[in-house]
Amino acid sequence: MKKMFLYYFRRRLPLLIILMIAMAIMTIIIQSQSSYINYEQSGEGYRVETAGQTNPFIYLSIILSVIVTIIPVLEFSFKMKRRSVDLYYSLPIKRIKLYICKYFVGIAEFLILYIPQWLISFIWLATIPSVSNIFDLSYSIYFMLASIGYGILIYSFLTFFYSMGNTLVDGIIFMALASCFLPTLMNVMYSLILGANFSDRTFYMRFFFIYSPLFDISGKLHSNMISGTYEGINILGIVLNIALAILASIAFFFIHSEKNNAELVGDESDTIFGYKLFIPLYMITSFKLISSSISALWVFIGLAGYLVYCIYRKSFRIKRNDIITLGVSIIIGLLIAIFV
Numbered sequence: 001m002k003k004m005f006l007y008y009f010r011r012r013l014p015l016l017i018i019l020m021i022a023m024a025i026m027t028i029i030i031q032s033q034s035s036y037i038n039y040e041q042s043g044e045g046y047r048v049e050t051a052g053q054t055n056p057f058i059y060l061s062i063i064l065s066v067i068v069t070i071i072p073v074l075e076f077s078f079k080m081k082r083r084s085v086d087l088y089y090s091l092p093i094k095r096i097k098l099y100i101c102k103y104f105v106g107i108a109e110f111l112i113l114y115i116p117q118w119l120i121s122f123i124w125l126a127t128i129p130s131v132s133n134i135f136d137l138s139y140s141i142y143f144m145l146a147s148i149g150y151g152i153l154i155y156s157f158l159t160f161f162y163s164m165g166n167t168l169v170d171g172i173i174f175m176a177l178a179s180c181f182l183p184t185l186m187n188v189m190y191s192l193i194l195g196a197n198f199s200d201r202t203f204y205m206r207f208f209f210i211y212s213p214l215f216d217i218s219g220k221l222h223s224n225m226i227s228g229t230y231e232g233i234n235i236l237g238i239v240l241n242i243a244l245a246i247l248a249s250i251a252f253f254f255i256h257s258e259k260n261n262a263e264l265v266g267d268e269s270d271t272i273f274g275y276k277l278f279i280p281l282y283m284i285t286s287f288k289l290i291s292s293s294i295s296a297l298w299v300f301i302g303l304a305g306y307l308v309y310c311i312y313r314k315s316f317r318i319k320r321n322d323i324i325t326l327g328v329s330i331i332i333g334l335l336i337a338i339f340v
Helices: 002-032 056-080 082-089 095-126 138-163 168-194 198-205 212-227 235-256 275-289 292-313 320-339
Strands: 037-041 047-051
Touching: 002 056, 002 095, 056 082, 056 095, 056 138, 056 168, 056 212, 082 095, 095 138, 095 235, 138 168, 138 212, 138 235, 168 198, 168 235, 168 275, 168 292, 212 235, 275 292, 275 320, 292 320
Parallel strands: none
Antiparallel strands: 037 047
């Protein structure tokens, strides 16, 4: 498996170098336009240095999010092309070892693309005059460690759901649906358990996207870096997303990798961890996202559910079971939206 890892990694290396250089140039441009320190004049005529508005961790969070979203598509799109999947599955290696190898190649690609961007940002910040008087740069190292750890979890989560699709489109849709489902669920939970109103529910939803803990941590560490004081973070959002990512990783290795069939390439993605799971759950929870004052928009949620079923079945004629599931889900969702 070591030889296979090195083989796949070497094949990707030229592309990685090109991407790393392009991202490094973009990082340098962003850093050059950022204002980390403000210079003001005091009443006595002295120059006063204060922390600027720019959070150096936000850009790194964005670039990390893009990297860990693209890599699953690069590494596992082979299983959605008949020619490539026949080649890979004919190799004299157990399928789970093939998936483990591709998984760790993806992690190596993530580290190669991300760490240089963090290093450029750190060096740029460290070379600013008088920076040590305003910034505690140790928090930059804390952010690097936290972001790499959580970035691997995001990558694992997205890899599982992307690889459940039998087509490129289905895989990307599964990633999007999986990433955004927890906020819609928590929207209902805040209403059911805490009795939160519409504005409070929509505010707290932002903590539960799969990418949210990364930006939450970046904001809090930046606050600590410039003031030396600790601010609380949304522990629930972090814990739930970490738990989901770990479960997805386990499912990827022990459920999914041995059950792929080359004959299903390009066919309906008829997996329980795809449309079968997400369409009913979104229908049940999404009606609560719309304020009752504009409940006329509820019809668009039902229509969206039908259209996603059409994508699932690759036809405007969906199956009877789909119609029944969609109808029951809409009824439950409306009851929750009206009475919960």
